[in-house]
Amino acid sequence: MALRIRALDAPFGAEIIGVDLSCAIDDSTVAEIEAAWHRHSILLFRNVEMTPAQHVAFTRRLGPLHIMEPLEFNLPGFPEVLVVSNVEKDNKPIGMKRAGWGWHSDGEDKGLPNAGSFIHALLIPPADGDTLYADTYAAFAALPDDVRRKIMGRRACFSRARFHEVYYPHLPPLTEEQKKARPDVWHPIARRHPHSGWTSLYIGRWAYKIDGMADVQAQELIDFLKEFATRPEFVYRHKWRVGDALLWDNRCTQHCATPFDDATYRRHMQRTTLEGEVPIMAEQEVFRPAPTLV
Numbered sequence: 001m002a003l004r005i006r007a008l009d010a011p012f013g014a015e016i017i018g019v020d021l022s023c024a025i026d027d028s029t030v031a032e033i034e035a036a037w038h039r040h041s042i043l044l045f046r047n048v049e050m051t052p053a054q055h056v057a058f059t060r061r062l063g064p065l066h067i068m069e070p071l072e073f074n075l076p077g078f079p080e081v082l083v084v085s086n087v088e089k090d091n092k093p094i095g096m097k098r099a100g101w102g103w104h105s106d107g108e109d110k111g112l113p114n115a116g117s118f119i120h121a122l123l124i125p126p127a128d129g130d131t132l133y134a135d136t137y138a139a140f141a142a143l144p145d146d147v148r149r150k151i152m153g154r155r156a157c158f159s160r161a162r163f164h165e166v167y168y169p170h171l172p173p174l175t176e177e178q179k180k181a182r183p184d185v186w187h188p189i190a191r192r193h194p195h196s197g198w199t200s201l202y203i204g205r206w207a208y209k210i211d212g213m214a215d216v217q218a219q220e221l222i223d224f225l226k227e228f229a230t231r232p233e234f235v236y237r238h239k240w241r242v243g244d245a246l247l248w249d250n251r252c253t254q255h256c257a258t259p260f261d262d263a264t265y266r267r268h269m270q271r272t273t274l275e276g277e278v279p280i281m282a283e284q285e286v287f288r289p290a291p292t293l294v
């Protein structure tokens with residue numbers, strides 16, 4: 001399969017051209033896609049027609065899949081496919097509504113945050129509902145020196161229990177059992193990518209404490225880092241077309257779904273999710289080399 005990789009009209013990211021995800025893909029093409037993914041952090045495929053089974057099969061070539069909980073938002077018959085949708089059937093939501101309306105990376109509040117996510121757009125509203133992606137390698141490299149020094153070797157606490165009702169006010173509160181299943185976790189703020197070796201700024205909306213720092217100072221630093229990581233110069237705004245499929249790396253990007261008129265229009269996406277690893281603390285600052293694509 002002749003594959004072409006083209007830069008997105010954006011500060012980072014690439015488009016993969018010439019791959020049909022509904023066909024069998026040979027190992028060398030998968031290896032090229034994977035290398036491009038590690039190089040560019042987000043990959044866009046256009047005009048994708050793939051069934052849920054093909055979606056799962058392709059993603060599995062990149063690593064083991066993660067099954068999202070609660071299970072009720074997964075596609076019937078395909079537990080590996082999360083439905084991100086405002087569509088209702090028989091007055092019941094068929095997927096997760098308003099998922100990710102706020103900067104985050106998937107699974108940052110879990111001990112094993114998800115390595116990647118691959119979303120396929122099937123219904124798109126005529127306006128709004130874009131998704132923003134922030135390049136957290138670039139953010140790390142651009143941090144003021146004193147801040148970079150301050151975060152090296154430190155961990156932040158990410159808490160689902162503390163913020164669930166803040167970010168998901170339209171969902172039922174977590175039960176005690178769910179809270180136990182999602183304990184607070186501590187992750188390195190300067191994170192080394194297991195494949196590229198580059199350092200990213202790892203922070204997000206579930207973070208609220210930093211080890212070895214007084215709470216007030218920690219909160220100030222977290223607020224600064226969250227704002228910094230998502231400054232416009234690091235952000236790509238994806239305007240969806242039906243058939244787009246976007247693969248992102250949660251270890252070196254953040255994303256944020258933006259609102260749309262969800263009382264009037266339907267937006268329906270299906271997502272597979274890659275299992276992750278324990279985040280690695282960066283021992284030293286390793287900056288990503290300048291992009292080479294055109």
Ligand SMILES: O=C(O)CCC(=O)C(=O)O
Nearest residue numbers: 084099100106131257271
């Ligand atoms: O709806 C979107 O564009 C993305 C939602 C989200 O955060 C996710 O699926 O991880």
Ligand SMILES: [Fe+2]
Nearest residue numbers: 100105106255
């Ligand atoms: Fe997300």
